[in-house]
Amino acid sequence: MNVSEAVAARVSVRAFKPDPVPGALLRELLEAAHRAPSGGNLQPWRVHAVAGAPLEALKAKVGANLGGEQPEYDVYPENLWDPFRTRRFECGEDLYATIGIPRDDKPARLRQLFKNTQFFGAPVGLFFSLDRKLGPPQWADVGMYMQTLMLLAVEAGLATCAQEFWARYPKTVGDFLSLPDDHMLFSGMALGYADPSEPINSLRTRRDPFDVWADMRGFD
Numbered sequence: 001m002n003v004s005e006a007v008a009a010r011v012s013v014r015a016f017k018p019d020p021v022p023g024a025l026l027r028e029l030l031e032a033a034h035r036a037p038s039g040g041n042l043q044p045w046r047v048h049a050v051a052g053a054p055l056e057a058l059k060a061k062v063g064a065n066l067g068g069e070q071p072e073y074d075v076y077p078e079n080l081w082d083p084f085r086t087r088r089f090e091c092g093e094d095l096y097a098t099i100g101i102p103r104d105d106k107p108a109r110l111r112q113l114f115k116n117t118q119f120f121g122a123p124v125g126l127f128f129s130l131d132r133k134l135g136p137p138q139w140a141d142v143g144m145y146m147q148t149l150m151l152l153a154v155e156a157g158l159a160t161c162a163q164e165f166w167a168r169y170p171k172t173v174g175d176f177l178s179l180p181d182d183h184m185l186f187s188g189m190a191l192g193y194a195d196p197s198e199p200i201n202s203l204r205t206r207r208d209p210f211d212v213w214a215d216m217r218g219f220d
Contacts, residue, residue, distance in 0.1 A: 006151040006154040010160075012162065013160065013190070014200045014201065015121060015198030015200050015201050016122040016123070016190065017121075017194070018121065019123065019192065020051065020123045021051070021124050021191065029152045029156060030047060030049065032152050033145055033148040033149035033152055036141070036149075037141070039137050042141065044130045044142060045129075045145045048126065048177045049125075050125045050127070050177075051123055055119070058172075059118050061176070062169055062172055062173075063114075066114050066117070068168035069171050071167050072167040072170040072184055073167055073184075076088070083208075091205050091206075095200065098199045099112065099200050116163055116165040117165075121195075122191055123192045125190065126189040126190075126191055127177060130142055131182055131184075132184045146187065146189065158193060159192065160189055160190060160191050162189050164188075166185060166188035167185065173185050
């Protein structure tokens with residue numbers, strides 16, 4: 001598989017098989033992703049991987065507090081505007097349509113949302129944090145590490161779902177991982193083997209045409 005194929009194949013998977021991921025394979029992927037770029041080679045990411053009994057303990061703890069905590073940051077700006085508002089709306093509608101949940105069934109939508117707390121059944125939960133004194137450029141660096149890892153996972157036959165949802169549980173996760181006070185939780189990620197029999201994994205989010213978001217000048 002080449003890079004173009006991995007980019008085309010990567011999707012956010014929300015239903016996983018229970019099959020465990022070998023620790024040696026996961027470490028290989030995490031180390032390979034460490035070649036991701038970062039401004040000034042700061043390498044600001046800190047990564048925690050959780051599986052087995054520790055993962056089950058964390059899921060139980062978070063599942064007992066579905067109300068969440070004071071978020072670490074706002075995932076989306078307040079009063080999101082177009083075209084971003086429409087893109088987010090369409091993504092949500094398309095996702096719930098795959099599993100037959102209508103817009104007015106709010107309890108069912110919440111139950112699906114809180115499957116995030118269970119990593120959608122994935123056998124591996126990953127968390128990404130960075131020093132609080134770092135800024136938006138370093139947040140972008142962490143994102144590049146995550147994207148590199150997700151593409152390497154595709155190459156290895158694995159699937160992922162990046163989860164900014166975990167910003168809702170900074171204290172619970174921070175205490176569980178023994179994060180130092182000067183580190184903030186940036187994101188989580190579910191990792192494992194996709195369950196192709198689950199309809200929710202059929203979702204392919206829409207992309208705008210090239211001319212909507214790109215401009216090229218000075219080319220033949």
